[in-house]
Amino acid sequence: MPNSKLFEGICPNCNKTLLTDKVTIDGEKTVHFKVSAPGKNIELFMSSIFNNFKLKVLPEGEKIDKGLRVKIFCPHCEEELPKIQAPCLCGGDIYYIIERPGLFEHVYFCNTNGCHEQKMQEEKIPTGNTPASP
Ligand SMILES: [Zn+2]
Ligand SMILES: [Zn+2]
Numbered sequence: 001m002p003n004s005k006l007f008e009g010i011c012p013n014c015n016k017t018l019l020t021d022k023v024t025i026d027g028e029k030t031v032h033f034k035v036s037a038p039g040k041n042i043e044l045f046m047s048s049i050f051n052n053f054k055l056k057v058l059p060e061g062e063k064i065d066k067g068l069r070v071k072i073f074c075p076h077c078e079e080e081l082p083k084i085q086a087p088c089l090c091g092g093d094i095y096y097i098i099e100r101p102g103l104f105e106h107v108y109f110c111n112t113n114g115c116h117e118q119k120m121q122e123e124k125i126p127t128g129n130t131p132a133s134p
Pocket of ligand 1: 014
């Protein structure tokens with residue numbers, strides 16, 4: 001998909017890029033996180049293509065159970081990533097990262113594996129009085 005929109009992913013805590021070529025998904029670099037789930041320490045790689053939603057994990061074969069809520073950390077500063085105050089529709093937490101250097105747009109994602117309510121999305125900056133969608 002050559003016209004796919006890519007994002008880079010910057011840690012809002014330390015401003016370092018999370019983009020890595022250590023793991024690729026669909027031929028593109030991935031955005032690297034550390035994940036803490038009960039009893040596990042997993043490296044999570046998220047596709048850098050908007051609306052792709054594919055993930056890979058290391059160590060290989062490791063799995064995050066569906067529906068499990070994880071804590072997500074920056075692999076550089078090891079701080080937990082920031083969350084928005086409002087919970088996801090599924091009850092999980094929504095983390096955010098900065099889309100790319102020099103921009104204030106964020107990329108949001110739910111911390112619940114398999115959540116289909118709140119997929120990764122770009123921040124929509126309101127441009128006026130948009131009627132609420134039904
Ligand atoms: Zn960081
Ligand atoms: Zn969710």
